[in-house]
Amino acid sequence: MAKYYLAVDIGASSGRHMLASIENGKIVLEEMYRFKNQLVEKNGHLCWEIDRLFQEILNGIKACGKAGKIPYSMGIDTWGVDFVLLDKDDRILGDTVAYRDSRTEGMDKKVSEIVSEEELYARTGIQKQSFNTIYQLMAVKEQNPEYLDQAESWLMLPSYFKFLLTGQKKIEYTNASTTGLLNAKTRTWDMELIRELGLKESLFGEIFMPGTEVGNFTPEIQAEVGFDCKVILPATHDTGSAVLSVPMENGEGIYISSGTWSLMGVENKTPICTEESREENLTNEGGVDYRYRYLRNIMGLWIIQSIKRNLEDKYSFNDLERMARENSGFASRVDVNDARFMAPKNMIDAIQSYCRDTGQKVPESIGEVMQCAYASLAKCYAQSAGSIEKILCRKYDCIRIVGGGCQDGYLNELTARATGKTVYAGPVEATALGNVLAQLMADGTVADVEEARSFIRASFPIKKIEP
Ligand code: ADP
Ligand code: LRH
Numbered sequence: 001m002a003k004y005y006l007a008v009d010i011g012a013s014s015g016r017h018m019l020a021s022i023e024n025g026k027i028v029l030e031e032m033y034r035f036k037n038q039l040v041e042k043n044g045h046l047c048w049e050i051d052r053l054f055q056e057i058l059n060g061i062k063a064c065g066k067a068g069k070i071p072y073s074m075g076i077d078t079w080g081v082d083f084v085l086l087d088k089d090d091r092i093l094g095d096t097v098a099y100r101d102s103r104t105e106g107m108d109k110k111v112s113e114i115v116s117e118e119e120l121y122a123r124t125g126i127q128k129q130s131f132n133t134i135y136q137l138m139a140v141k142e143q144n145p146e147y148l149d150q151a152e153s154w155l156m157l158p159s160y161f162k163f164l165l166t167g168q169k170k171i172e173y174t175n176a177s178t179t180g181l182l183n184a185k186t187r188t189w190d191m192e193l194i195r196e197l198g199l200k201e202s203l204f205g206e207i208f209m210p211g212t213e214v215g216n217f218t219p220e221i222q223a224e225v226g227f228d229c230k231v232i233l234p235a236t237h238d239t240g241s242a243v244l245s246v247p248m249e250n251g252e253g254i255y256i257s258s259g260t261w262s263l264m265g266v267e268n269k270t271p272i273c274t275e276e277s278r279e280e281n282l283t284n285e286g287g288v289d290y291r292y293r294y295l296r297n298i299m300g301l302w303i304i305q306s307i308k309r310n311l312e313d314k315y316s317f318n319d320l321e322r323m324a325r326e327n328s329g330f331a332s333r334v335d336v337n338d339a340r341f342m343a344p345k346n347m348i349d350a351i352q353s354y355c356r357d358t359g360q361k362v363p364e365s366i367g368e369v370m371q372c373a374y375a376s377l378a379k380c381y382a383q384s385a386g387s388i389e390k391i392l393c394r395k396y397d398c399i400r401i402v403g404g405g406c407q408d409g410y411l412n413e414l415t416a417r418a419t420g421k422t423v424y425a426g427p428v429e430a431t432a433l434g435n436v437l438a439q440l441m442a443d444g445t446v447a448d449v450e451e452a453r454s455f456i457r458a459s460f461p462i463k464k465i466e467p
Pocket of ligand 1: 010011012013014258259260261301302304305318319402404405406407408409
């Protein structure tokens with residue numbers, strides 16, 4: 001009888017239940033359930049559909065039961081930074097506002113009046129981004145102080161979902177590192193910072209490492225899904241899970257975790273919190289085995305997804321790729337990390353307005369818009385590889401791309417060309433695999449990170465794209 005491990009991986013564009021088992025020394029992955037994720041407007045804010053997402057988690061668990069494949073353990077990961085505040089009865093205070101919402105506007109200034117950006121980076125090592133939890137919590141403090149007053153607990157989204165399954169609240173390290181409230185070197189809450197910001201210290205409790213057992217399903221959940229299962233903490237930050245499954249040898253090399261965001265970086269054993277690093281906008285997120293994800297957050301395939309949505313999903317990703325190829329000579333470029341691309345009403349309008357404002361030819365056809373988006377992403381990848389190489393004083397000859405975006409053949413080619421480096425594409429379900437790997441490490445099937453990655457190399461085909 002096969003032993004199954006269930007990874008529930010929820011990205012900003014979709015969630016999936018991937019069931020893994022081991023056959024002949026290889027990991028076999030089966031998609032049991034997939035659902036859409038999206039931002040919705042609620043009370044004037046961009047929010048997540050938190051109740052529907054939990055219902056989808058249950059639906060996928062039930063799908064495993066229906067197939068007669070009961071997991072031995074399961075883990076949940078999601079995007080970073082977002083959280084809920086719970087009252088004394090464990091009810092969510094307010095809406096589950098999403099990181100793209102504009103509530104954080106001006107919060108960087110409020111924080112910098114208390115602690116300078118230079119000092120904040122020196123302490124936390126986290127790249128400044130408007131949506132970091134630190135700025136979101138400041139927004140709550142300014143706009144809804146009553147929520148902080150009433151809050152008895154604070155949980156990031158994967159831990160909240162696990163709480164609903166098990167009744168146990170456990171904060172996890174890799175995701176906690178995205179808050180901007182952890183000290184990069186001690187890897188624990190920077191309590192002095194939390195105090196200085198006037199946040200509620202009691203909310204920031206013990207931090208648990210990936211591999212920790214959270215608990216079993218509550219009797220109510222068991223009754224609903226029809227079986228019991230052990231819930232484990234993977235790297236609950238999706239990027240942390242994805243990077244665990246990048247098939248690097250000895251932790252060496254540049255990767256891009258390519259999904260809604262493009263997270264491009266390397267793995268380090270110690271954080272780099274220098275001024276030079278801050279100026280290059282590089283972050284030090286905490287990883288499995290305390291390996292730091294030293295990377296830059298790049299706007300990523302959110303741009304492509306949004307264009308597709310603006311075209312009412314009339315075209316597939318393949319159609320859009322083909323139209324871009326047909327316009328490969330179109331030369332206008334945008335800075336993909338410009339704030340206007342964060343949550344525009346219409347991504348095509350935003351790209352056109354950027355080109356107009358910078359005196360470039362405005363893309364008119366879908367193919368021109370797509371070419372501009374693709375080539376601009378590749379240009380940003382090349383600049384980011386340059387920044388990493390500059391700080392680390394070394395050169396890399398290849399880039400490993402994992403995640404849904406590694407299926408985009410045109411972007412892979414443009415990336416190889418723009419960086420002059422060989423691209424290795426795959427695996428597509430890197431995040432779910434990283435989630436599974438943490439479970440395999442928890443039950444002793446896999447000894448360590450190196451063995452985990454060699455397992456990936458042995459199990460999945462990787463595509464090579466020469467520059
Ligand atoms: P997330 O987990 O952040 O929601 P994924 O890792 O699922 O993101 O990646 C989603 C992105 O992958 C899409 O926005 C799209 O750009 C790209 N993608 C997905 N499928 C394909 C495909 N068949 N061809 C090209 N690109 C694809
Ligand atoms: C990617 C990701 C990224 C975060 C962002 C909020 O899904 O987790 O690492 O910065 O979403």
